[in-house]
Amino acid sequence: MRRQLQIVVGLIAGLFLAGCADDWGVDQHARKVPAAQLEGQWLVINYWAEWCGPCRTEIPELNRLDDQLQGRHARVLGVNFDALQGDDLNEAASALGIRFTVLAQDPAQRLELPRSDVLPTTYIIDDQGKLRERLVGEQTAAGLQAKLAKLQAGE
Template structure:
């Protein structure tokens, strides 16, 4: 009887571990800058360009038009541009900040760093490129251009676009 209890406990432990590991998969991304939910099915299984910005960051302000253009040019190509406010603004503050900077792409209110195991940057702006399997492929420091990010994506994707 003891071995049955141990076997059942081992099975239970395995199931709990599997549930914990899979728990993050497919979980939604929380609200965007407008308070609308961002579902996992809209962002998972595609490449992501994740840009961290702040209102007080001059280079961030200058690169927003480039990221807006990039987001437009990548529509329908399996790549999404998303922003994250470095100062963790929420609700109306996040909406106002995104509006002030003229951000047209989705801004996530919840930081996706834990989901993708992204390092915390000490400088801004910083842009991460994440592949369709959710693996970090590159970290781009400083102000970026749409053309530069597109070229980097093409290299990382090996011409699959």
């Protein structure tokens, strides 16, 4: 009986850990970003850094876009180019006024994103997790909204 209980507990633990593997890590506030929160969503993923002038100009546009996308099966996500973590990430995001979710873990490998050495860089990922567009340089909310609408319409 004890052996059977160990097997059951092991199976439950394995299933629990497997479910966690799908999560996207934590955000700038150390809150878990569950995979279910992003599944089936179009993603606008922006790479930024504190020292990047165009990034600083672009952040308010990305905040505006994130507000516009509420309830429309699309999200803006940020990734710090310098791989800041914990309090450093939170402080940098706060200093730039970032209101959208910033992932502490870079999703590049998960989404098979090409590495970019230029900032800012923005990737548009479709609702199936496929890279649809790579945009280099400063973007506007209106420009990203138009590009997203075109891609969603299949153009």
